[in-house]
Amino acid sequence: MLTLTSVWTTILLAAAVALGPLATDMYLPALPQIGRDFGAGTDQVQLTLSLYLAGFALAQLICGPLADRFGRKPIMIAGFVLFAVASVGCALATNIETLMLCRVLQALGGSAGPVLGRAAIRDIYTPREAAKILAILASIMALAPAVAPTIGGVLVANLGWSSIFLALGGYALVMALVVAFGIPEPMRPDYRQPLRLCSLLRNYRSIGTDLSFLGYTLTNALIYAGLFAFLSGSSFVLIDFLEVAPEHFGLFFACMVVGYVSGNLTAVRLGRTLMPDQILVRGLVIAVVGGALMAGLALAGVYNVWAVILPQTLFMVGTGMVLPQTMAGAMANFPRMAGSASALFGFGQMAVAAVAGVLVGHLHDGTSVVMAVIIATCACAALASYLLLVQRHPAPGFEPQEASAQ
Template sequence: MLALTSVWTTILLAAAVALGPLAIDMYLPALPSMGESLSAGTGQVQLTLSIYMAGFAFAQLICGPLADRFGRKPIMIGGFLLFAVASVICALATNIETLILSRFLQALGGSAGPVLGRAAVRDIYSPREAAKIMAILASIMALAPAIAPTIGGFMVVGLGWPSIFLALGGYALLMAVVVAVGIPEPMHPKHRQSLRIGSLLKNYRAIASDISFLGYTLTNSLAFAGLFAFLSGSSFVLIDFLGVEPQYFGLFFACIVGGYIVGNLIAIRLGRQLVPDQILVRGLIVSVAGGGLMAALAAAQVYSVWAVILPQTLFMIGVGMVLPQTMAGALANFPHMAGAASALFGFTQMAVAATIGMLVGHFHDGTSLVMATTISICAVAALASYLLLVQRHPAPGFEPA
């Protein structure tokens, strides 16, 4: 077993948490071909994305308290095994209804990685240290989504879309083994919580009534929703509207992920001189600039790949600065029930993202306008949430000196 504070533990946690994003990013190039294969419309195919996010959100409310009672490792391993089984069902689906249902099951298992990865970081580190570690973890974790769409695009062309789900199932099995034999249990025994309904409701009520938690969670959720608006609409905009070949979709997507990694690295560097809230507001301003630029270009009917990719990359630089700070800030007040706090945080994040994704799919007009406008609105709303809530109720230790 590795030491909890070792670099390799952080890397393994990042690899485990990456399963959630991989289940989204790797199959994005396959969305149009899945629709053709299963005789499904754009809205139905996009529902496989939104239903995953909805299941991901609700499952966290369950696995968080379970992890606070039984520990992080057993719940994470069980989630990975469920994800693997659901992935096989996805690969064997012969109609869109079966695929939607199996994606929901996939989400139930996949939720364990991110929610318990965040909780594990809070178990191990203080709030200020956790912000830095989450930025490092996010940078490592982003490497997988950077190459996943490219791999997925070539798999669609060469092997068909079901091969993507088989690959995801294999990755989940591998991560179950890695967590079982490589990572110690991070939760301290004194922090174990009861599973009684009354205790669970009391814990969730205490977390949800914390203004600091609400501020960081809402700011994070809105910024993440802007990212999800891109995920939901990008394959249809880039492949169907702008004519990008599926196997090359991932190369453009890598630019977006590169922006996110740059944002993470900027946050790590600024963390030496600034407190997390100062980094957060700078990231939000960058995101508003990126989202606003994309919306302006789309409104002016400037339709090209780079009119989408470059503004979204700028938006993602800001998101890379925002997400680690808001994650650490949301959990700062709850070291004794980090699993439940992480679960409620993740539920809100995914619920908002799923709603935004469904709206993008419903109002998609065949161009980039709906997607770009939605991203811009999410960025502005995230900044407003910071100014109205976070700035007035910062997490302990996050305030400017």
Template sequence: MLALTSIWTTILLAAAVALGPLATDMYLPALPQIGSDFGSGTSQVQLTLSLYMVGFAIAQLVVGPLADRFGRKPIMIGGFVLFALASIGCALASNIETLILCRFLQALGGSAGPVLGRAAIRDIYTPREAAKIMALLASIMALAPAVAPTIGGLMVAGLGWHSIFLALGGYALIMAVVVTFGIPEPMRPEYRQPLKLCSLLRNYRAIGTDISFLGYTLTNALIFSGLFAFLSGSSFVLIDFLEVPPQQFGLYFAGIVVGFVAGNLSAIRLGSRLVPDQILIRGLVIAVAAGSLMVALALAEVFSVWAVILPQALFMVGTGMVLPQTMAGAMANFPRMAGYASSLFGFAQMAVAAGAGMLVGYLHDGTSLVMATVIAICAVCSLSSYLLLVQRHPAPGFEPHAVSGQ
């Protein structure tokens, strides 16, 4: 077993958490082909992505309390096994309805990785340390979306979209073995919570009425929704509208990931001389500027790959700076209920993102305008949430100028 504070433990946690991005990013190049094979429209195919996020959101409300009762490892391992079985179901699906159902089941198992990865980081580190570790973890995780669309595009071209889900199932089984034998249980025994309905409701109420938690969570969910709006619409915009070959889709997507990694690394570097509040405002301003630029280019009918990729890469720089700070800030006040806090945080993040994704799918007009507009709106709303909630109610122990009772 590795030491909990080892860099290798962080890498393995990142690999476990990366299952979520892999389950969305790897099959993005396949969405047009799935629609063609099943004779389904854009909005129906997009449900395989949005309902995955809905299932992901709902499952997190259960995964966290279970992990606070039984520990992080057994719940994470069970989630990986369920994900693997559902992935096989996706590969064998013969119609769009079956694929949507299996994607929903896949989400129920896949939710364990991100929820318990965040909780484990909070188990191991202080709130300020957790912000840096989460930024490092996000940078490592970014390798998944950097290579996943390219691999997915090549698999679609050579083996068909079914092979993607078989590969995802295999990855989940490998991670179940790695977590079983490689990572110690990070949760302290004295922090275990009773699994009773009254306790569950009481804990969720305590977390959900904490203004500091709500501020960080809403700021995170809205900026993440801008990212998810791009994930939902990018394959239709780039492949269908701008005629990018599926096998090249991942190469352009890698540019987006470079922006995200740059934002993560900037957050790590700035963390030694700036407080989280200062990093947050910088990232949010960058995201708003990037979203506005993409909308302006679409309104001017500048329809090219780079008119989409360059503004989105800049948006991801801001997102990479914002996400680690808001994750750590939301978790800061709840060391004894990290699983609950991570669950509610993840539920809000995925529910809002699913709504943004569905909006892109239903309003898609065949160009990049709808996707760009949703991304810009999400960025502006995230900045507003920060100004109205986070600045007025920073988390004690995370922001140096915060005091208890705010």
């Protein structure tokens, strides 16, 4: 059993949290093929993504309080087992409706990894330390979306799309064993919360009315919605519109991941000299520039792969700087309710992202315009959220020293 502050513990937590990105990114190259096999339209196929996120969001509201009561490990293990069973159901689906149902069940189990991974980091580290560790964790996690679409494309081309879900189920079972036998329980026994409805509602009200929490959560959710808009629309734009081969899709997707990792590593490096909120605003500006550039090119009728990938890579540099800071900032005030805070944070993130995904699916016009405009809009809205909320209500320990002394 590893120690909580071990580098390997961080790596294993990252691998556990990565199940969420894997469940969306690995089957992106298969979306057009799934639509053809089931005779489903773009909006129906895209709904398998948005329903996953909606289920993911709601499930976090349950597994967070459960983890505050019973600990992080048992809830995470149970979630991984449920995810594995649902993945087999996805692989055996014979129509789009069954696939949608199994995707929701996948989400119920898969939500345990990210929400409890964030809570575990808050259990172990202080808010400022957590921001740095989350950035490192995000860099490790980025390996999943870097390779997942390529693996998914190869599996689709050689074994069919159902093999992707079987691979995801196998990964979930491995992670259940890793968490059970490799990671200690990070939650302090005296931090356990009672599992009563009135207590849950009181905790959620306390968290949800905290202006600092609201600011960081909304900023995070809007940036993540821009990312999910790309995830929802990229396969249709790149494969159907720009005629990229499914097995090559992951290579272009990897460019975006390189941008994300660069943003994470930049955040870690800047964290030695800058406060987290100073890193956050720099990342938001970069994301706005990337989103605006993609939208401008699309509206001008510039339709090629690099007019999508290069601006999205820049957007992802900013995203890589923003996400760790907002995660740590949102949970800074709630060391005794880290599971519930992480759950409510994740609910907001996934709910807003699901709306962005639905909009991409329903408004898709066969080009890159809709996806690009939604990404740019999300980036601008995230910057506005920072200026109106986060800047006025920074997390404790996130302010510059001059401000905190006043």
